[in-house]
Amino acid sequence: MTVGRGVATWGQRLVALTWKELLHLWRDVPLLLFLIYSFSLSVLVSGAGITMQLTNAELLAHDEDQSPSSRELIHRFQPPYFALVGAISDPREGLRQLDEGRAMVVLDIPPRFHEALMSGERTTIQLLVDTTNAPQGLSAAAYTVRIAALFGTEAALASAGLSGAKASRPLVSSAHRVWFNPTQDERWFQSISHLLRMITLFAVLLPAAALVREKERGTVEQLLVSPVSPFQIMFSKVLAMSGVILLATALALYGVLHPVFHVPMKGSAALFFLLTALHVFTTAGFGLVAATLAKNQAQVAMMALFVVGPMLLLSGITSPFESMPQWVQAIMTLSPLRYYIDITYGVMLKGAGLDLLWKPVGAMLLLGGTLFGSGMWRFRRQFQ
Amino acid sequence: MALKEWKETTRDRLFLLLAFLLPALWLVVFGYGLNLDVEDIPFAVMDRDQSEFSREYLQRFIQSRYFSFRGYAHDERILDRLLTETKIRAAIIVPERFQEQLIAGEAVAVQTLLDGTFPLHTDIAKGYVIAINQAFTEDRLIDFFRRSRGLTQEQAGVLVRPLSVEVRYLYNEEVRSTWSMVPALVMFTLMLASPLLTALGVVREKETGSIYNIYSSTVSRAEFLAGKLLPYILISLVNVCVLWLMAVGLFQVPFKGHFLFFFFASVVFVCCTTGIGLLISLLVQTQMAALIITMVVAMIPTILFSGLLVPVASLTRGAKVQAHLFPAMYFTNIVRGSFLKGVGADVLWIDLLALAIFAAATGGLTYHLFTKRPKT
Numbered sequence: 001m002t003v004g005r006g007v008a009t010w011g012q013r014l015v016a017l018t019w020k021e022l023l024h025l026w027r028d029v030p031l032l033l034f035l036i037y038s039f040s041l042s043v044l045v046s047g048a049g050i051t052m053q054l055t056n057a058e059l060l061a062h063d064e065d066q067s068p069s070s071r072e073l074i075h076r077f078q079p080p081y082f083a084l085v086g087a088i089s090d091p092r093e094g095l096r097q098l099d100e101g102r103a104m105v106v107l108d109i110p111p112r113f114h115e116a117l118m119s120g121e122r123t124t125i126q127l128l129v130d131t132t133n134a135p136q137g138l139s140a141a142a143y144t145v146r147i148a149a150l151f152g153t154e155a156a157l158a159s160a161g162l163s164g165a166k167a168s169r170p171l172v173s174s175a176h177r178v179w180f181n182p183t184q185d186e187r188w189f190q191s192i193s194h195l196l197r198m199i200t201l202f203a204v205l206l207p208a209a210a211l212v213r214e215k216e217r218g219t220v221e222q223l224l225v226s227p228v229s230p231f232q233i234m235f236s237k238v239l240a241m242s243g244v245i246l247l248a249t250a251l252a253l254y255g256v257l258h259p260v261f262h263v264p265m266k267g268s269a270a271l272f273f274l275l276t277a278l279h280v281f282t283t284a285g286f287g288l289v290a291a292t293l294a295k296n297q298a299q300v301a302m303m304a305l306f307v308v309g310p311m312l313l314l315s316g317i318t319s320p321f322e323s324m325p326q327w328v329q330a331i332m333t334l335s336p337l338r339y340y341i342d343i344t345y346g347v348m349l350k351g352a353g354l355d356l357l358w359k360p361v362g363a364m365l366l367l368g369g370t371l372f373g374s375g376m377w378r379f380r381r382q383f384q
Numbered sequence: 385m386a387l388k389e390w391k392e393t394t395r396d397r398l399f400l401l402l403a404f405l406l407p408a409l410w411l412v413v414f415g416y417g418l419n420l421d422v423e424d425i426p427f428a429v430m431d432r433d434q435s436e437f438s439r440e441y442l443q444r445f446i447q448s449r450y451f452s453f454r455g456y457a458h459d460e461r462i463l464d465r466l467l468t469e470t471k472i473r474a475a476i477i478v479p480e481r482f483q484e485q486l487i488a489g490e491a492v493a494v495q496t497l498l499d500g501t502f503p504l505h506t507d508i509a510k511g512y513v514i515a516i517n518q519a520f521t522e523d524r525l526i527d528f529f530r531r532s533r534g535l536t537q538e539q540a541g542v543l544v545r546p547l548s549v550e551v552r553y554l555y556n557e558e559v560r561s562t563w564s565m566v567p568a569l570v571m572f573t574l575m576l577a578s579p580l581l582t583a584l585g586v587v588r589e590k591e592t593g594s595i596y597n598i599y600s601s602t603v604s605r606a607e608f609l610a611g612k613l614l615p616y617i618l619i620s621l622v623n624v625c626v627l628w629l630m631a632v633g634l635f636q637v638p639f640k641g642h643f644l645f646f647f648f649a650s651v652v653f654v655c656c657t658t659g660i661g662l663l664i665s666l667l668v669q670t671q672m673a674a675l676i677i678t679m680v681v682a683m684i685p686t687i688l689f690s691g692l693l694v695p696v697a698s699l700t701r702g703a704k705v706q707a708h709l710f711p712a713m714y715f716t717n718i719v720r721g722s723f724l725k726g727v728g729a730d731v732l733w734i735d736l737l738a739l740a741i742f743a744a745a746t747g748g749l750t751y752h753l754f755t756k757r758p759k760t
Binding site for chain 2: 028030031034038042045046048051052053054055056057058083098099100101104116117120121122123124125126127128129130131132133134135136137138139141142143144145146148149150151152153155156159160170171172173174175176177178179180181182184185186188189194197198201202205206209210213296298299300301302303304305306308309310312313314318319320322323324325327328342345346349350351352356
C-alpha cells in the first residue's frame with residue numbers, strides 16, 4: 001500500500017515537474033515559433049530544394065568542328081545533369097568563365113571530329129572541369145565519359161554496319177531495379193534527412209539548455225532541497241522536451257512529408273514514433289552530460305556544437321558512411337544518429353520491423369542507458 | 385565597453401578555451417574524416433551461369449575499389465533480406481546462358497538491384513555499374529571483331545573505341561576531397577561559432593538583468609553595440625588566422641590568391657556573422673532561445689545552401705533564393721576562389737560587395753531595433 005502510494009507521489013511529482021518545463025517552453029514565444037518553423041517550412045524548403053546528384057552543371061561548348069556529329073554529341077549533354085549555358089569560340093573565354101564560377105564544365109571538340117569518326121580514326125575530345133567542389137567535378141567528368149563512350153560505341157557500330165536492331169553483337173547492358181525508392185525521388189531522402197537533423201539538434205539542445213539554466217540561476221538548489229530526486233529533475237526535463245519533439249515530428253510527418261512529398265510509411269508508424277522517442281532520449285543524454293560539465297549556457301552551447309556538428313556531418317546523412325575512414329566509423333558507433341538513420345529509413349522506406357532492426361535498437365538502448373547513467377552520476381555528485 | 389565585454393568573456397576560461405579550440409578541432413575532424421567520395425559500396429552476387437565469362441565479369445566488380453564484396457548468394461530471397469537489413473547496398477544477378485549468348489553475339493542484360501534510400505549514392509553506384517559493363521562490352525566487341533573480321537587487336541580497339549575523352553581537372557588538379565572541403569570548412573566554422581558567441585553574450589545580460597545598467601547609463605546605442613561586437617570579431621579574426629595556417633600547413637591546401645584580400649573579406653564576413661548573432665539576441669529573451677535559433681539559423685543554411693556540399697547552381701528556385709539571402713554562399717565563393725582558383729578582387733568583388741551590403745544591413749537593422757527604452 002505504502003509502496004503504491006510512494007509510486008503515485010513519485011509519478012505525480014514527475015508530472016508536475018514535466019508540466020513546469022512545458023510551461024517554460026510555452027512562454028518562450030520566439031523559440032516556440034521557431035520550433036514550428038523548423039519542423040514545417042524548413043523541411044519543405046530543403047526537401048524540395050536540394051539535390052546532391054549532379055544537377056544543372058553549367059556547360060560551355062567550344063565546338064571547332066561545327067558538324068552534325070559534334071552537334072549531336074553536344075546535344076547529348078542534357079538536363080537534369082547538364083545545362084548548356086552557351087557556345088564559345090575562344091578557349092580563353094572558357095577559362096575566364098570558369099574563373100568567375102559562371103561555368104563548371106567546358107567541352108572542347110577538335111576540328112575534323114566528324115571526319116575522323118566517319119573514317120574510323122581515333123579522336124579525342126577535351127573536357128575542362130572545375131573541381132573546387134571535388135565530388136561534383138568527378139561526377140561531371142564521369143557522366144561525360146559515359147556519354148562519350150556510348151556515343152563512340154554507337155558510332156563504331158554504325159560504321160561497322162551493325163546498328164540495326166536485329167544485327168548480332170555481343171553487348172552487356174544493365175537492367176537496374178532500384179528498391180525502396182524506385183523513382184529515386186531525392187525529395188524523399190532530403191526531407192527525411194532534414195527531419196532527422198532537426199530532431200537531433202533539438203534533442204541535444206532543449207534539455208541541456210533547460211538544465212543549465214536552472215544551474216546558472218541557482219534555482220536548481222531550490223529543486224534539490226525540495227522532495228524530488230535528481231533523477232526526477234533530469235527525467236522531467238527530458239520527458240517534456242521529448243514530448244514536444246515527438247509532436248513536432250508528427251507535424252513534419254503528417255503536415256509535410258506525407259501530403260507534399262508522398263513519402264511512404266511502409267512499416268509501422270507506432271514503431272517509428274517509439275524509436276524516435278528512444279533516439280531523443282539517447283541524444284538528450286549527450287546534452288545532459290554536457291550540462292553537468294558546463295557552468296553557464298554559453299559553455300553548453302559550445303559543447304553542444306562540438307557534439308552536434310560531427311554527428312550531423314559524419315553519421316551518414318550527408319556523406320556515404322561505408323566509404324568513411326575506419327576511425328570515423330569507429331567513433332561514430334557512439335552517435336545515436338548513426339543507428340537512428342538505419343532505423344528511420346528501415347521503417348519508413350523498407351518496411352522493416354523489430355526482427356530486422358534489433359541490432360541498431362539494442363545499440364541505441366545501451367548507449368542511451370550509459371549516457372543517462374553517467375549524466376545522473378555527475379549531477380548527483382555535484383550537488384550532494 | 386569593449387574592454388568590459390572582453391573581460392567578461394575572458395573570465396570564463398572554459399568558454400574561451402572552447403571558443404578557440406572548437407574551430408581548430410572541427411577542421412581536423414572534418415578535414416580528415418569527411419569523405420564525400422562514394423567508395424566501398426557493399427554488394428553481393430548471384431551467379432546463375434557459373435561460367436568463365438561470368439566469373440571474369442564479376443571479378444571486375446570484386447577488384448574495383450568502388451565496391452566491397454560481401455559474398456555469393458544462391459537465392460534471390462537472401463539478397464532481398466540483405467538489402468532490407470542494409471547489409472548490402474547493391475546486388476548483381478548474372479543470368480543463365482550469359483557466356484553462351486555473348487559468344488553467339490547476342491545482347492545480354494545483367495540485373496542489378498540497388499538500394500534506393502540514398503538516391504545520390506544509388507545514382508553513383510549505377511554509374512559505376514554502367515562503366516564496368518561498358519568496359520566489359522568493349523572487350524567482348526574487340527574479341528568479336530577479331531574473330532568475325534580478322535582484325536588485329538589494335539584495329540579492333542580503334543574500331544570499338546573511336547572516341548576518347550581527355551579530362552583536365554582545373555584548380556584542384558588531383559581532385560582531392562580535402563582540398564575542396566577544407567577551405568569551405570573554414571567558412572563553416574566561422575559561420576557557426578561567431579554568431580553563437582555574440583548572441584549568448586548579449587542575451588546573458590538581458591536575462592540576468594544587467595542590461596538595465598546599460599539602459600540607465602550614458603553609453604550611447606552605437607557604443608554599446610560596437611562594444612559588444614568588437615571582442616567577438618577579434619576572437620573570430622584570430623580564428624581566421626589559425627584556420628588559415630592549419631589549412632595551408634596541416635592539410636597542404638594551396639593558397640593561390642592574395643592573403644590581404646582574403647583577410648579583408650574575412651573581416652567583412654565576420655562582421656556579418658557576429659551581426660546575425662547580435663540581431664537574434666535582440667529579438668529573443670532567453671539564452672535558450674538565442675542558442676537554439678542561432679544554431680539552426682547558422683547551421684542548416686550553411687550545410688545545405690552555401691555550396692559546401694551542393695553547388696548553388698543545382699538548387700531549385702526557392703532554395704536558390706534562400707542561398708542568396710545568407711552570407712555563407714558569398715564567402716564560400718571567396719574562400720574557394722582565394723585558395724584554389726587564385727583569383728582576386730577583380731573577379732570576387734561582387735561577392736565582397738554582397739557581404740558588405742549584408743553587414744551594413746544587419747548593422748543598421750540592429751541599430752534600429754535596439755532601443756534603450758524597451759516597451760516591457
